[in-house]
Amino acid sequence: MTQGRRGPGAPRVGIGTAHGHHGELVQGAFSRPGGALVRALLTLPHRGIGSRVVFHPEPGAALVLPGPGYEKVGRAVELTLRALFDEPPGGRVEVTGDVPRGVGMGSSTSDVTAAIRAVADSRGAPLPDDEVARLAALAEGACDSIMVADRVVLFAQREGAVVETLAPRLPPMVVVGCDTDPGVSVDTLAHEQPRYGSTELATFGVLRSALRRSLTTGDVGLLGRAASASARINQRFLPKQPLDFLLALAEEEGACGVQVAHSGTVAGVIFDPARPDTAHGVYRAVDRIGAAGLPVTSVLGESLVRDVPVGA
Amino acid sequence: MPARPYGEATEAYRIPKLIRLAPNLYGVCFTLMKMIPARHILRRAEADGLLEPETVVVETTSGTFGLALAMQTAQAGRRLILVSDPAVDERLLRRLTDLGAVVERVAAKAAVGGYQAARLTRLAEIRRELPSTFCPEQYSNPDNPRSYALVAELLVEALGQVDCVVGPVGSGGSLCGTTRFLRSVLPDCHAIGVDSHDSVLFGHPDGPRALRGLGNSLMPPNLDHTVLDSVHWCTADEAFLATRQLHQRHALFMGPTSGAAYLSARWWAREHPDALTVVLLPDEGYRYLDTVYDDAWLAAEGHVRAELPDAPTPVADATVPGTVWSAFDWGRRTYADAVAGVGLAVR
Numbered sequence: 109m110t111q112g113r114r115g116p117g118a119p120r121v122g123i124g125t126a127h128g129h130h131g132e133l134v135q136g137a138f139s140r141p142g143g144a145l146v147r148a149l150l151t152l153p154h155r156g157i158g159s160r161v162v163f164h165p166e167p168g169a170a171l172v173l174p175g176p177g178y179e180k181v182g183r184a185v186e187l188t189l190r191a192l193f194d195e196p197p198g199g200r201v202e203v204t205g206d207v208p209r210g211v212g213m214g215s216s217t218s219d220v221t222a223a224i225r226a227v228a229d230s231r232g233a234p235l236p237d238d239e240v241a242r243l244a245a246l247a248e249g250a251c252d253s254i255m256v257a258d259r260v261v262l263f264a265q266r267e268g269a270v271v272e273t274l275a276p277r278l279p280p281m282v283v284v285g286c287d288t289d290p291g292v293s294v295d296t297l298a299h300e301q302p303r304y305g306s307t308e309l310a311t312f313g314v315l316r317s318a319l320r321r322s323l324t325t326g327d328v329g330l331l332g333r334a335a336s337a338s339a340r341i342n343q344r345f346l347p348k349q350p351l352d353f354l355l356a357l358a359e360e361e362g363a364c365g366v367q368v369a370h371s372g373t374v375a376g377v378i379f380d381p382a383r384p385d386t387a388h389g390v391y392r393a394v395d396r397i398g399a400a401g402l403p404v405t406s407v408l409g410e411s412l413v414r415d416v417p418v419g420a
Numbered sequence: 421m422p423a424r425p426y427g428e429a430t431e432a433y434r435i436p437k438l439i440r441l442a443p444n445l446y447g448v449c450f451t452l453m454k455m456i457p458a459r460h461i462l463r464r465a466e467a468d469g470l471l472e473p474e475t476v477v478v479e480t481t482s483g484t485f486g487l488a489l490a491m492q493t494a495q496a497g498r499r500l501i502l503v504s505d506p507a508v509d510e511r512l513l514r515r516l517t518d519l520g521a522v523v524e525r526v527a528a529k530a531a532v533g534g535y536q537a538a539r540l541t542r543l544a545e546i547r548r549e550l551p552s553t554f555c556p557e558q559y560s561n562p563d564n565p566r567s568y569a570l571v572a573e574l575l576v577e578a579l580g581q582v583d584c585v586v587g588p589v590g591s592g593g594s595l596c597g598t599t600r601f602l603r604s605v606l607p608d609c610h611a612i613g614v615d616s617h618d619s620v621l622f623g624h625p626d627g628p629r630a631l632r633g634l635g636n637s638l639m640p641p642n643l644d645h646t647v648l649d650s651v652h653w654c655t656a657d658e659a660f661l662a663t664r665q666l667h668q669r670h671a672l673f674m675g676p677t678s679g680a681a682y683l684s685a686r687w688w689a690r691e692h693p694d695a696l697t698v699v700l701l702p703d704e705g706y707r708y709l710d711t712v713y714d715d716a717w718l719a720a721e722g723h724v725r726a727e728l729p730d731a732p733t734p735v736a737d738a739t740v741p742g743t744v745w746s747a748f749d750w751g752r753r754t755y756a757d758a759v760a761g762v763g764l765a766v767r
Contacts, residue, residue, distance in 0.1 A: 306563070310566050310569035310601065313573045314572045314605060315604070317573040317576040320577050321576055321577050321578075321580045330580055330605060333607070334605050337605055
């Protein structure tokens with residue numbers, strides 16, 4: 109611990125929250141200066157959904173979880189208590205949330221992140237984002253970057269560490285999200301890590317350049333094409349059966365591209381709200397995706413087009 | 421890009437300078453473009469365990485790819501044997517030997533396939549005589565085009581949008597590689613390949629060529645014809661004058677393959693004012709001080725011309741060499757379809 113041990117202040121009820129996401133804009137492996145490869149991703153945050161954890165500390169007592177399936181949350185509480193206060197875990201954990209599970213929308217990381225924050229809050233010792241990220245990756249084995257709230261980052265999911273800060277924020281976008289394989293859930297960690305070929309690895313370098321450029325200039329078109337390229341590469345590893353349909357739909361409705369959950373089943377069609385006719389394209393996309401039998405999960409950034417009148 | 425020192429010369433030599441030549445035209449200016457594939461291929465071979473301490477690097481080249489290899493092997497303290505024509509440039513030869521390379525010159529043309537066939541035969545002999553060799557094979561190694569992802573990275577980060585790439589074609593590596601990687605995020609990017617008349621790359625019968633460094637007498641497997649939207653052929657005179665204009669107007673001191681590409685790129689950029697064009701300019705002018713940059717030499721060789729055509733002459737048949745700068749609508753077709761004049765999509 110670089111910070112040294114905090115507290116211990118009087119334990120009190122701690123509350124932590126975290127939001128979910130809608131898969132990734134890009135995920136792959138990128139070379140660091142010097143040539144070593146690091147697996148990393150750019151998360152598309154979904155601030156409309158999330159988890160809330162309440163931690164009732166009881167030093168010396170057993171750790172009581174909400175039920176089976178919350179082992180990662182338990183590990184996060186334990187790791188945080190040991191790391192921060194050198195204490196064994198004791199207390200009761202309540203988890204509530206509305207992030208769909210097993211579809212690649214970050215339910216696990218949002219629970220774990222909220223739990224880490226709740227434990228820190230129980231001692232009045234809020235943690236910096238990078239420490240939350242490190243603990244989340246330790247608790248989960250891999251995590252996305254939803255805890256990094258104040259900037260857009262390329263994030264090494266296995267290490268739980270920022271590889272590169274790309275921009276202060278994402279440009280305004282509208283994303284029509286859907287579940288490409290309703291009813292099927294993907295276990296992120298059981299899913300084998302992709303073994304990328306030489307051309308794929310070289311392409312990720314170009315995608316990183318496209319991210320740097322599009323995020324500094326607010327070029328949603330270029331960002332969308334980078335997302336589409338990443339989605340196409342991922343077809344070899346976790347294919348989305350309707351990807352070609354979504355790519356064609358994006359083209360026809362004036363969208364910028366398609367993003368996917370690289371370890372889940374959701375996908376989204378990305379629109380630039382600054383383009384004329386985007387409102388129309390968004391509504392057409394919602395209709396066509398529904399008509400194709402794919403449940404629309406959410407429309408991110410909907411308020412950007414909500415008040416625009418749509419012609420017949 | 422954060423300022424950071426380069427670990428070695430060959431790392432720095434890979435990086436081009438992006439220079440504005442017109443509001444919608446940028447030159448990608450290299451000191452030695454072939455450093456990109458040479459360094460990538462040798463580092464890859466090293467990582468894959470193909471280079472033992474005693475392994476000798478061998479290649480048939482007497483051009484800039486050989487120089488890039490020699491710079492790499494000098495840094496690594498590794499032996500390099502290059503097999504070349506008798507006509508190797510003396511200045512380059514001095515540089516190669518100073519870097520420790522052994523340059524073998526074949527004495528005579530082979531009965532079939534000319535000097536290139538003779539060089540390949542000699543290369544095979546050398547490989548048989550040595551216990552361990554590695555040949556980078558720039559004309560067929562897929563790591564050659566793949567290495568140009570670096571150029572696409574730089575262009576995408578610096579410019580964001582690229583509507584057209586123009587470059588000379590010799591092995592196919594630079595133009596095909598750069599374009600393919602650019603199209604991963606810029607799928608509509610137009611590609612123009614610039615060749616010399618009497619080169620076999622795009623359908624002409626093989627013949628003597630005064631313009632060197634682009635074109636080929638053999639078809640390199642690394643040339644992916646389906647990448648190209650259009651093909652230009654130019655003459656030595658035109659390329660030399662364009663090289664001088666690039667120097668005189670933009671103070672860019674480049675070799676004649678750069679001049680040839682500049683000629684085509686300048687025209688395309690003028691014709692498409694709303695599009696952004698980039699042109700690959702592969703090497704510097706030092707090797708050509710006594711030729712392209714010498715008016716007396718140009719006059720003696722009959723390469724003097726007063727001006728350049730405003731536009732290339734459109735040709736309908738890719739197989740007939742011409743005497744002026746000309747253009748053919750390749751249309752991302754295979755070699756067989758394009759030379760047969762079939763399969764052009766209506767656009």
